[in-house]
Amino acid sequence: MPAPRSLAALEADIARDLAITAHPRAPWLKPKTAGGLPVLDCLVVGGGQGGLAVAFALKRDRVERLLVIDSAPEGQEGPWVTYARMHTLRSPKDQTGPDLRTPSLTYQAWHEALYGEEGFARLGYIPKELWNDYLLWFRRVTGIPVRNGVTAGRITPTLTDDGLPCLAIETSAGPMLARKVVLATGQDGGGRNWMPPFVEALPPPLRAHAWDAIDFDALKGKVVAVLGAGASAFDNAAVALERGAGEVHLFCRREIVMDVQPYRWLTFAGFLRHLGDMPDAWRWRFMQKILTMREGFTQETYDRANRFPNFLMHMGRPWSGARVGADGRVAIETPRGPFTADYLICGTGVRMDATARPELAACAANIATWADRYTPPEEEASERLGEFPYLAPDFAFTERRAGETPWIRDLHFFGFGSQLSFGPAGSSINAMAIAAPRCAAGVTRGLFAADMPRLFDELCAYDIKQVALDPGKLAAE
Numbered sequence: 235m236p237a238p239r240s241l242a243a244l245e246a247d248i249a250r251d252l253a254i255t256a257h258p259r260a261p262w263l264k265p266k267t268a269g270g271l272p273v274l275d276c277l278v279v280g281g282g283q284g285g286l287a288v289a290f291a292l293k294r295d296r297v298e299r300l301l302v303i304d305s306a307p308e309g310q311e312g313p314w315v316t317y318a319r320m321h322t323l324r325s326p327k328d329q330t331g332p333d334l335r336t337p338s339l340t341y342q343a344w345h346e347a348l349y350g351e352e353g354f355a356r357l358g359y360i361p362k363e364l365w366n367d368y369l370l371w372f373r374r375v376t377g378i379p380v381r382n383g384v385t386a387g388r389i390t391p392t393l394t395d396d397g398l399p400c401l402a403i404e405t406s407a408g409p410m411l412a413r414k415v416v417l418a419t420g421q422d423g424g425g426r427n428w429m430p431p432f433v434e435a436l437p438p439p440l441r442a443h444a445w446d447a448i449d450f451d452a453l454k455g456k457v458v459a460v461l462g463a464g465a466s467a468f469d470n471a472a473v474a475l476e477r478g479a480g481e482v483h484l485f486c487r488r489e490i491v492m493d494v495q496p497y498r499w500l501t502f503a504g505f506l507r508h509l510g511d512m513p514d515a516w517r518w519r520f521m522q523k524i525l526t527m528r529e530g531f532t533q534e535t536y537d538r539a540n541r542f543p544n545f546l547m548h549m550g551r552p553w554s555g556a557r558v559g560a561d562g563r564v565a566i567e568t569p570r571g572p573f574t575a576d577y578l579i580c581g582t583g584v585r586m587d588a589t590a591r592p593e594l595a596a597c598a599a600n601i602a603t604w605a606d607r608y609t610p611p612e613e614e615a616s617e618r619l620g621e622f623p624y625l626a627p628d629f630a631f632t633e634r635r636a637g638e639t640p641w642i643r644d645l646h647f648f649g650f651g652s653q654l655s656f657g658p659a660g661s662s663i664n665a666m667a668i669a670a671p672r673c674a675a676g677v678t679r680g681l682f683a684a685d686m687p688r689l690f691d692e693l694c695a696y697d698i699k700q701v702a703l704d705p706g707k708l709a710a711e
């Protein structure tokens with residue numbers, strides 16, 4: 235089949251595709267109030283790709299009182315046009331994503347409608363700005379309601395006026411109420427961007443995390459030291475070099491840099507669909523291996539930094555301390571002697587820590603982690619991974635001490651931190667078509683369970699006749 239010749243033609247196809255696959259069409263949830271105020275069926279916090287994908291799945295299942303909120307202004311959700319410093323996505327261009335396998339909603343369909351089939355065939359990797367444009371288009375054509383510039387804060391339990399559990403959410407736009415909340419709050423949504431404490435203790439003008447806003451022009455002529463050898467470390471090194479840094483030195487603990495991408499290996503249906511169903515020992519074993527290998531980088535990412543003569547890699551040379559010298563420069567301690575730099579960038583990812591998230595302030599102490607639930611064999615032990623939340627099969631948080639915060643069963647967590655429980659989920663485009671419907675089904679399962687008494691009454695009262703009987707044929711006994 236040829237691709238549609240224009241975006242208008244594609245959008246007509248989408249309207250038709252969504253209409254003819256809208257089954258089951260019957261509305262099934264009823265409006266609720268709490269204290270006389272309207273209650274959403276579901277609030278999705280985070281309008282990045284993960285939040286949009288879950289919201290799309292919920293909308294398709296007729297979760298009608300649905301809202302997505304995002305702190306960022308429209309068009310700046312997620313990393314793509316802010317702190318993502320690569321040129322292109324690292325995912326292959328033909329993966330499905332938030333489209334949830336609706337052909338006309340895929341990135342490919344959008345790209346071909348704009349730039350032709352030839353244009354897509356010529357494309358290597360997807361430029362990150364185009365991916366961002368696609369996500370904005372996706373949200374418009376699917377009609378997902380998003381309010382930008384709204385930040386969610388503390389979430390606490392309350393009841394609807396008819397006595398069902400619901401959640402009260404403090405937001406920068408005033409209080410909101412929802413029966414379910416999906417937290418699709420990104421890489422640091424389960425904790426915070428992490429750097430070694432001795433780097434964090436340095437004055438902010440001397441150091442940054444790779445995902446911070448960085449004034450690279452101010453690094454012209456300076457010696458920049460980057461910690462980590464993942465993709466973001468290389469991206470930051472490359473930008474510093476392109477903007478005229480005097481020298482860029484990349485340090486990592488490993489003796490040999492990671493030259494494979496474990497997320498490529500795991501991109502098959504068995505793993506993406508079923509890891510979450512497996513015993514803890516296997517879930518831990520696979521994800522411990524993958525998350526310890528960490529995100530690999532592409533040839534393009536490497537070449538972009540490596541083409542500069544003033545770029546050097548220091549393998550097997552971790553940092554063990556750092557302090558500001560009398561000259562205002564930073565002396566970094568390493569096992570191979572000190573190193574002096576003007577500015578430090580840490581490509582060191584995130585640490586899970588529910589206490590760091592304002593949304594979780596009322597329950598953080600009672601969110602069960604993997605360390606609470608599973609003790610791995612010594613050779614697989616990891617303090618960092620033990621901090622990941624131990625999620626229920628429906629992506630909800632589970633309680634450390636049963637009964638103290640039972641309402642967290644209505645808080646579903648879709649992001650990087652859900653990886654240890656399910657493998658890549660919100661955190662990765664490759665998993666989205668499988669993981670987002672699963673998270674959405676967790677939400678609808680809970681809504682259905684809570685509504686069963688009302689639904690049973692409706693069944694008993696159901697009187698839409700589909701047959702008109704002939705009274706003349708009914709024998710009078």
Ligand SMILES: Cc1cc2nc3c(=O)[nH]c(=O)nc-3n(C[C@H](O)[C@H](O)[C@H](O)COP(=O)(O)OP(=O)(O)OC[C@H]3O[C@@H](n4cnc5c(N)ncnc54)[C@H](O)[C@@H]3O)c2cc1C
Nearest residue numbers: 280282283284304305311312323324325385386419420663
């Ligand atoms: C630099 C970089 C490059 C990446 N490249 C790839 C890639 O090529 N391929 C791939 O598969 N994956 C990639 N990833 C991993 C992953 O796909 C991205 O992190 C992606 O953005 C995850 O989507 P998300 O919706 O979970 O989170 P995000 O896109 O980060 O969206 C989360 C949103 O939540 C909002 N938010 C957070 N807290 C609140 C709050 N309290 N209230 C309101 N809004 C809130 C934020 O403003 C943000 O817009 C990359 C990640 C990074 C950081």
